[in-house]
Amino acid sequence: MDEDEFAAVYAQAYEPLLGYVLRRCGSVDDAADIVAETFTIAWRRAAEVPGGDQAQLWLFGTARRVLANHRRGERRHLLKTAALRSELEAMSGAVPGPEDAAPVGRVFRELAEADREVLTLVAWEGLGVAEIATVLGCSRNAVSIRLYRARRRFARRLRAAGVDTPYPAAPAGRLGRAERAAS
Amino acid sequence: MTASIDDLVAGLATVRDEELTSGPGARELLAAITAERPEAVRAPRPRYARLLPAGAAATALAAMALVALTGAGPEPVRTYANAAVAIEHKGEVYEVRVKDAYADQREFAEAFAKLGLNVRLSIVPVSPRSERRVLSFGGTAEGDDRQMPTGGRTREVDVTPFTCPPAGACPLTLRLSGDVHSPMEVTLGRRARPGEVYADDPPQQGDPLKRLKLRGLTVADALARLRGNGLGAVYEIGSFTPGGSGSWFTPAPSWRPAPGRRVTGAWLHSSQVATLMVSPAEGDPQPTPTG
Structure with missing residues (x-):
């Protein structure tokens, strides 16, 4: 290059x-x-x-x-x-800042770093499973499993914190931009 | 509340992409970076390289395992070398020099075990476009559920280069840091045997299957076209949102979509089998995460 x-x-x-x-x-x-x-x-x-x-x-x-x-x-x-x-x-x-008072943000920050990482790569960067696998240097299957577990743990903890959120079981994989363009 | 989990996470972002701009600062940074030639900013060679045998005696000495512990610097340096690999541990980083990644895997395992490293070098069958390339590197899923070690150290792996020379030995350098006792894996592609399932099967530009133009056909028409080219089929169920994101999963091997359903994507699964993706429909099997 x-x-x-x-x-x-x-x-x-x-x-x-x-x-x-x-x-x-x-x-x-x-x-x-x-x-x-x-x-x-x-x-x-x-x-x-x-x-x-x-x-x-x-x-x-x-x-x-x-x-x-x-x-x-x-x-x-x-x-x-x-x-x-x-x-x-x-x-x-x-005293805690205003962000600490928001239950969704507080619960999110209490998640393990690995859970937050895959959730934010999807929600903030808009990446799909294959793209996340490239970024993290692991298999697509590992990303799918990590994503599924992270969504499930976040939903469970939100419910425990009194935040009502429906949790449809996350699909096992997401396609990112590169894959969609190529398929 | 009707927001999905992903929507809730999206709402936590402190900065949105539309708020970002490239100003003079970005241009100055680019100019500063490219002002130096790439080789001028390359890090100096690690000290352990000088400890390794060289010249005419190299062959004989390299066959001997070497473990050294010195107090020459501010921190002890540990090295290990056998015929296949040389490892130096200094501070928080292990640098592993693999002479040929396609060599006998037992030599790597022996070397990693000597220094307590939990690293696996996996060679997997791939399609021609991924031959002799590093497919992935990092912590493995089996290590994801480990208790975070004291101090919150995570696993870090870096690999150089990502592509091996077209023929002959494949020398790699791995740099390992953090919780190196958690399982880590580097996966390298090798030429697949006929019919062997590719480990790199997601759809990509340049997939030789694109010439068959299967996308948009009914499953029945796609199967006929595949048969005409001597290929079989397996299936994935996939969906896309208007925003462009999507999902897929692999149903049981015995599952077959109805012949009239449309193919939404296709790529090679092996040299003899193609993957056909269809949109999800009522009554389809549901994904079952495992692991």
């Missing part, structure tokens, strides 16, 4: 990737770093970046790893500063 081809991939994928990262990141500063790091990796490995719709999925998969590394660093930092933050919160009388 030469510079012009990379620029074309960048132009097509920049906004979807920015959205993907912003929706999963605590701050816009961190999001900017992660988007920059992801595209830098892509440029470094330009020969391996696939063409067409697959390029965006490759970038999502790379951003996912960059985010995971970022979060690992955050966790280490949070562990170091746990006592200090506790003191500061007590001093400031911090």
